Amino acid sequence: IKILEEKIKSEGVVLGSDILKVDSFLNHQVDPFLMSQIGQAFADKFSQAGITKVLTIEASGIAPALMTSLQLQVPMVFARKHKSRTLSGNFYTASVYSFTKQTENKIAISKKFINADDRVLIIDDFLANGQAVQGLLDITSQAGATAVGVGIVIEKRFQAGHDLILSKNIPLVSLASIDHFQDGQVVFNNEGAA
Ligand code: 5GP
Numbered sequence: 431i432k433i434l435e436e437k438i439k440s441e442g443v444v445l446g447s448d449i450l451k452v453d454s455f456l457n458h459q460v461d462p463f464l465m466s467q468i469g470q471a472f473a474d475k476f477s478q479a480g481i482t483k484v485l486t487i488e489a490s491g492i493a494p495a496l497m498t499s500l501q502l503q504v505p506m507v508f509a510r511k512h513k514s515r516t517l518s519g520n521f522y523t524a525s526v527y528s529f530t531k532q533t534e535n536k537i538a539i540s541k542k543f544i545n546a547d548d549r550v551l552i553i554d555d556f557l558a559n560g561q562a563v564q565g566l567l568d569i570t571s572q573a574g575a576t577a578v579g580v581g582i583v584i585e586k587r588f589q590a591g592h593d594l595i596l597s598k599n600i601p602l603v604s605l606a607s608i609d610h611f612q613d614g615q616v617v618f619n620n621e622g623a624a
Contacts, residue, residue, distance in 0.1 A: 431471050434606045435618055437464060438584065444614045448558070448586065449530065456555055456583065460493045468605060469497025472553065472581040475603045476502070479578045481551045483507060483544060485566050487526075487537055494583050495553040502551070507544065509537040509566060522572045524565035529558040537565050539573075546574035557582040557604065560591030567598070584608065587619050 443451040455461035472494070484506040486495035492508050499506035509524075521538040528535055544550070552566045563580055570577045580595050585604035595602045607619035 431467065431605050433464060433467060434583070437461070438606055438608075438616055442616055444611045444616065447611065448589065450556075450584065450586070450608065450611075450616065452584070456493070457490050465493045465497045468494045468583060469499075469501045471605055472498040472551070472603065473501030475581070476551055476579050479551070480549050481578055483548045483575075484551050484553055485509065485539070485544070485570065486553045487511065487562055487566065490555040491553055491562075494555060494581075498551070498553055498581065505543070507539060509539045509569065511535050511537055522569040524568040524572075526565035527559075527561045529556075529561065537569070539569050541573070544569070544573040544575055548573065548575035549578045550575050551579050551581060552577065553581045553583075555583050557585035557591040557595075558589045560589075560594040563591065563595060567600075579603065581605075 437455055441454045445451050455464055481502050482504050484495050484499040484504060486492060487509045488511055495506045520541040522541060523536050523538045526535050526537050550570050552563055554562055567577050577600055579601040582604040584606045585592055586608045588610050609617050609619040
């Protein structure tokens with residue numbers, strides 16, 4: 431969506447060869463107006479899919495996922511990353527290799543909040559190699575639920591995640607698709623197209 435691409439162009443900072451920092455509107459400070467547009471865009475795309483639950487991972491997935499769930503009028507559940515004392519007992523867990531932190535993390539969702547009847551929409555802030563989405567798909571299948579789609583705010587098309595998700599035949603909607611970085615600038619996939 432246009433307003434997202436404009437924000438990325440004006441406020442995004444390219445770090446090294448493959449990281450985009452967008453902490454002024456998505457990853458630290460959050461722009462609620464933009465998040466609401468993002469939620470609307472995902473909800474429009476998946477309005478006919480019979481979604482019963484929106485899943486994401488804390489922390490940065492929560493803002494777009496919540497806005498999407500509000501529009502779809504279903505609950506949002508975020509996977510928790512850290513072990514805590516409230517995290518004992520009945521959880522589905524998956525192992526996720528973190529692209530930005532380069533560490534292996536466990537994510538967990540309580541068995542109370544996802545079940546075999548659920549039709550799940552997975553939302554995340556970024557798609558790089560697809561490990562975060564893969565972890566949520568893993569948990570979805572452990573629960574016997576159906577993964578209906580994946581919605582990504584910003585995908586980096588030059589990394590492996592996009593093709594990984596399509597190879598599983600799951601519909602993927604990315605609201606901004608970065609083709610590559612060039613001299614510290616973002617080049618979108620559709621640039622040069624009509
Ligand atoms: P993946 O699991 O697809 O390899 O990486 C996606 C996850 O890593 C996202 O949940 C996001 O938190 C983080 N991530 C990946 N690439 C970027 C990036 O370029 N910028 C930021 N801010 N986060 C990223």
